[in-house]
Amino acid sequence: MILVVGISHKTAPLEVREKFSANADVLPAVLSRLAARPELSEVMFVSTCNRVEVVARSRTPGEEAGLLAVNAAREVLREHAGDARDFDAYLYDRTGEEAVRHVFRVAASLDSMVLGEPQILGQVKEAYEAAMGAGTLRGPLGRCVHRAFTVAKRVRTETQIGAGTVSISSVAVDLARRIFGGLDQSTVLLVGAGEMAEAAAKALGKGAKSMRVVNRSVERAAELAAHFGASAAPLDALEEELVHADVVVTSTGSPHFIVTKDLVKRVMRARRGRTLFFIDIAVPRNVDPRIDGVDNVFLFNVDDLEKEVAEGQKARHGELARAETIVDEELKGFLAWVRGLKVQPLVVGLRAKTRGVLVAELERTLGGRLKHLPEADRAALLQMMESATNKLLHTPLSRLKEAAASDDDEQLAQALATAFDIVPREEEVDSAPSGASEIAEVSVGAEAERVTH
Amino acid sequence: MSSFWVDALFLATAALYLGASILFILFLMGRQHASDPSAPENEVRPLAPRLMALAAVLHGVHIVVFSLALHICPVEGIHFPLSVVAMLMGLAYIAMRRRYRIDAVGAFVAPLALATLLASRFVGGGALAPSTRMKSAVLPFHVTMNLLGVALFSLASASAILYLVQERRLKQKRLHGVFQRLPPLDALDRAEHRFLLAGFPLLTLGILSGTLWAVRLDADTVADLVRAGFGYGTWILFAGVLLLRAALGWRGRRAAYGTLAGFGFAMVVLLLYLLRGNTGTVS
Numbered sequence: 001m002i003l004v005v006g007i008s009h010k011t012a013p014l015e016v017r018e019k020f021s022a023n024a025d026v027l028p029a030v031l032s033r034l035a036a037r038p039e040l041s042e043v044m045f046v047s048t049c050n051r052v053e054v055v056a057r058s059r060t061p062g063e064e065a066g067l068l069a070v071n072a073a074r075e076v077l078r079e080h081a082g083d084a085r086d087f088d089a090y091l092y093d094r095t096g097e098e099a100v101r102h103v104f105r106v107a108a109s110l111d112s113m114v115l116g117e118p119q120i121l122g123q124v125k126e127a128y129e130a131a132m133g134a135g136t137l138r139g140p141l142g143r144c145v146h147r148a149f150t151v152a153k154r155v156r157t158e159t160q161i162g163a164g165t166v167s168i169s170s171v172a173v174d175l176a177r178r179i180f181g182g183l184d185q186s187t188v189l190l191v192g193a194g195e196m197a198e199a200a201a202k203a204l205g206k207g208a209k210s211m212r213v214v215n216r217s218v219e220r221a222a223e224l225a226a227h228f229g230a231s232a233a234p235l236d237a238l239e240e241e242l243v244h245a246d247v248v249v250t251s252t253g254s255p256h257f258i259v260t261k262d263l264v265k266r267v268m269r270a271r272r273g274r275t276l277f278f279i280d281i282a283v284p285r286n287v288d289p290r291i292d293g294v295d296n297v298f299l300f301n302v303d304d305l306e307k308e309v310a311e312g313q314k315a316r317h318g319e320l321a322r323a324e325t326i327v328d329e330e331l332k333g334f335l336a337w338v339r340g341l342k343v344q345p346l347v348v349g350l351r352a353k354t355r356g357v358l359v360a361e362l363e364r365t366l367g368g369r370l371k372h373l374p375e376a377d378r379a380a381l382l383q384m385m386e387s388a389t390n391k392l393l394h395t396p397l398s399r400l401k402e403a404a405a406s407d408d409d410e411q412l413a414q415a416l417a418t419a420f421d422i423v424p425r426e427e428e429v430d431s432a433p434s435g436a437s438e439i440a441e442v443s444v445g446a447e448a449e450r451v452t453h
Numbered sequence: 454m455s456s457f458w459v460d461a462l463f464l465a466t467a468a469l470y471l472g473a474s475i476l477f478i479l480f481l482m483g484r485q486h487a488s489d490p491s492a493p494e495n496e497v498r499p500l501a502p503r504l505m506a507l508a509a510v511l512h513g514v515h516i517v518v519f520s521l522a523l524h525i526c527p528v529e530g531i532h533f534p535l536s537v538v539a540m541l542m543g544l545a546y547i548a549m550r551r552r553y554r555i556d557a558v559g560a561f562v563a564p565l566a567l568a569t570l571l572a573s574r575f576v577g578g579g580a581l582a583p584s585t586r587m588k589s590a591v592l593p594f595h596v597t598m599n600l601l602g603v604a605l606f607s608l609a610s611a612s613a614i615l616y617l618v619q620e621r622r623l624k625q626k627r628l629h630g631v632f633q634r635l636p637p638l639d640a641l642d643r644a645e646h647r648f649l650l651a652g653f654p655l656l657t658l659g660i661l662s663g664t665l666w667a668v669r670l671d672a673d674t675v676a677d678l679v680r681a682g683f684g685y686g687t688w689i690l691f692a693g694v695l696l697l698r699a700a701l702g703w704r705g706r707r708a709a710y711g712t713l714a715g716f717g718f719a720m721v722v723l724l725l726y727l728l729r730g731n732t733g734t735v736s
Contacts, residue, residue: 181637272702275639296705304626311629
């Protein structure tokens with residue numbers, strides 16, 4: 001049974017979530033602890049700012065085993081948090097079909113704090129790769145997580161869930177793109193050097209051609225500038241700095257406008273009309289709103305930016321229903337695949353029996369009347385026998401898998417097993433030359449059925 | 454050359470322009486990327502420019518075939534100017550689209566090329582060869598320069614219109630709804646300026662050769678004078694836009710309005726030529 005045990009922004013505050021998080025250094029140890037639990041056969045550990053989750057599969061099928069596996073995952077999480085307090089109230093768990101749906105929704109960013117944000121998919125992929133690397137994800141759970149990537153891709157490409165901008169910094173970057181085509185050819189000027197300026201520097205500084213900081217305290221400006229590879233200047237140099245800037249972010253605590261219409265008019269003359277874009281994130285405002293009337297000057301204040309953020313979020317929530325439909329479709333497909341697993345022992349048994357009979361007959365003939373045949377001809381005959389086996393079994397096996405996918409395989413499976421005198425057993429599977437992945441799939445065939453119910 | 458082939462080329466060209474128009478408009482309205490949001494924001498899918506390029510090439514073939522069928526040089530006739538302008542505009546757009554990052558301008562250029570192609574078929578009253586009095590070596594040169602100039606001014610104007618739309622949206626803080634894929638404001642301003650810069654010397658040569666030709670023909674009818682007046686007006690407006698930008702930094706909205714005014718004058722001149730052709734008399 002597939003299960004999820006975790007904590008997220010929906011169930012716990014940051015100070016609780018951070019106790020559960022695991023960075024790349026700690027992750028292997030956590031995975032080892034989880035993998036060492038006898039109740040769990042496959043495990044993956046997802047740790048982001050907004051969620052920490054154990055995604056696992058119980059070693060044996062059944063409700064009881066599922067419950068034991070959930071408790072085992074909870075114990076490991078509690079140990080990992082290293083706090084005596086009882087965190088159970090913050091932890092949630094999902095099992096079976098609901099767990100699979102949860103994994104799909106998380107990867108598709110439908111459970112994220114910012115709906116449709118793209119980072120979560122990368123974080124789930126990292127968790128998947130870490131688990132694959134540690135060898136803790138080799139069966140149907142791996143397939144489930146892999147399918148979650150398909151779900152995420154479909155949701156992003158078939159809906160507008162990722163469209164629009166949903167944070168002030170992303171709105172600012174988007175506006176700079178609409179005006180200048182990007183920041184790579186733009187000089188960003190930060191007016192003020194407080195926390196908000198620092199946040200703006202983080203958002204805009206990375207992609208900008210260059211960055212300047214002006215502040216009443218030059219020392220503070222220099223400090224911030226040094227942190228972001230920018231240069232600093234005193235507030236007195238504002239007019240000169242505005243002449244050379246393209247994007248200006250103002251965030252001082254000044255109770256008056258420090259960028260006035262007259263100043264901007266003078267600056268625009270000196271700039272020979274080159275476009276100037278102001279982002280005023282200060283409250284009270286630093287930039288006189290009347291500058292918006294000056295040609296080639298654009299001003300967005302906190303209210304304008306927040307309005308954009310709200311629009312973006314509204315648009316994304318409008319796409320939620322379509323995204324959920326995709327999750328449902330993919331979930332149905334995955335469950336059909338899981339149902340197909342339960343007939344896998346019969347498929348392998350049938351294949352082995354048919355092939356065994358035909359090959360035995362062939363070898364008897366090759367040892368007798370056709371003893372004179374050279375090696376190449378023998379190989380060709382063996383190949384022919386393999387092809388004949390596959391062609392002969394193609395239709396009955398396809399019908400069997402189709403029936404299994406729609407959970408209507410019982411009679412057909414019974415008929416085939418009786419007709420060919422096959423007792424499907426996992427031991428038979430282990431000896432069948434069907435490849436490692438098939439063996440892995442077959443070994444969970446019986447319990448996989450439980451996921452569907 | 455049979456009229457079947459001429460008509461077939463015309464229809465194929467029109468169909469391709471139509472297809473490109475639809476794709477470009479869908480792109481501009483933000484629909485194109487609905488199934489592929491990972492695609493670059495301001496880049497149209499390759500099919501639209503490919504259709505446009507193919508249309509422009511077929512358009513050129515159509516012009517050559519049609520002029521051969523009628524035994525008339527395209528730049529000497531009255532019938533073809535619109536058609537030639539549309540083709541040159543399409544080719545210039547395709548050549549400069551990526552360089553200037555103005556994919557969305559195709560949403561203007563493709564329908565304009567289609568409309569112009571259709572107009573060339575139905576406006577002008579058929580192919581009229583210039584009269585003997587008008588035959589001169591200056592004429593093809595004059596027409597060619599003006600047509601090239603108008604093609605580039607069309608692109609400058611399309612960029613100017615989109616600039617004004619984008620600028621208005623930004624000033625009014627309306628960033629949602631249709632027109633999601635407009636090119637960046639600075640890219641539109643730059644493209645408009647460069648198309649204008651490229652077209653202006655051609656227009657100057659067209660005006661000079663036109664003046665020379667008119668003097669030689671003693672063109673002094675009211676229609677001639679009105680046409681010449683609008684022609685000089687076009688030149689003065691474009692010269693003003695370029696000069697004010699260089700000297701006083703007039704760019705953006707003011708430059709866009711100036712460009713559109715100049716283009717309006719150029720269209721009046723073209724219209725007067727066409728109306729003259731429509732009367733059936735070329736003088």
